[in-house]
Amino acid sequence: MTKRSNVVSSNQSGIHKDLEQIVKKHLSHPYKKPYREFSEDIFHQVDEIQKKVNKPIILDSGCGTGESSFNLVKIYPDNLIIGIDKSEKRLDKLIKDKTVYHEDNLILVRADIVDIWRLTKKTNWNIKKHYLLYPNPWPKKDQLKRRWQGHPIFPEMVGLSDQIELRTNWQIYAEEFKFALDIVTNKKTSIDNVDIKDFISPFEKKYYESGHELYRVVLN
Template sequence: MDACSRNVESNQTGLHERLDEVVQRHLAHRFRKPYQEHSLAAFKQLEQQVERAGKPLIFDSCCGVGASTARLAELHPEALVIGMDKSEHRLSRHHAHTPSEGENYLLLRVNLNDLWRLAEEAGWTLSHHYLLYPNPWPKSVHLQRRWHGSAVFPSLLALGGQLQMRSNWPLYLQEFARALELAGHSSSLQQINPERPITPFEEKYQASGQPLWRLDSDLSSLS
């Protein structure tokens, strides 16, 4: 494993000055962008798989190569874990990281801006939702590319469940915590040093000596 991973570099030194404005606007106005056809087809197939499984649902969003999805399936044998990423290339490398495939998880190439909204409209409620090392988009100009600055943020909240996020850039999680607060949800943020890395990114960041951070929030309740 290459231990030469650079720290996140950003022109921000604190919470984005427009964070509250952007989050509150998205909370007040529903995201109405038309769905992509491949997203609708993927969700229709996923609905059938979820119905057949008849288990609690866990989302592993931005799962990359899906190593985290396999690990979460081990930790939650009672559930169906759905790993999702927009990159077919990353998902195609899954078996290089996880030789044996479990029975209680699946991987899906999908646009999460569509999938989360479709799941919300279908009335799905998650038991857990993991966002492990998503792209933090550290440039200030890219606030609305971060999940908490995105128009789809309310759908993420509506899916409920125990939310866990991890990052090597604490400001990303501090902003997310503020966005949760604006939406009426409490959260906790702590530095972590996992004994067993849950993603290849986490392993790489640990090997580089970078501090790692974790945010937790119960989206099933309001503060």
């Protein structure tokens, strides 16, 4: 049996008081950190494949072991699924010596998603939907900048696709993500509970089996 995971505990009791100001600052000061050279090399490999496959893309950012990306292939058979994770350990079943794995409508990539998001923007990939499944919550008050909504890349990341779906087991993460989306875009956003039929990812399964509430924020 898998070990039960603890519910997220935090010294925050609601949306972080600095979030609004931070998101607005990031909106008016685009993120300028240079990309790493190896990220550009990886990006070009993926870009060549996506040009050949030539289907609208579903991005699975922080895909962990890649299981969620395989599940997304079944959900979206007419799309190209690109799963990205920086962790060698998580993707090591499929990606051994290389950084890119490709089969049919699936690409798995070992890379830093922040660099890939920024490179993606430059080449205008046709991203239909962007999944962010169970990102690390970084629940301490002083970790706000490590959550996606507090990261300087947030406004640029939101601009990559028309649709976004974030899933999390921490209600405050979901509320903050929606709050930040509402600052950056005037499109419709919603929060609801994840309706579990089939688990989309290993973390979803682990949290569900540990009895946690699961939330999803959707931008349409």
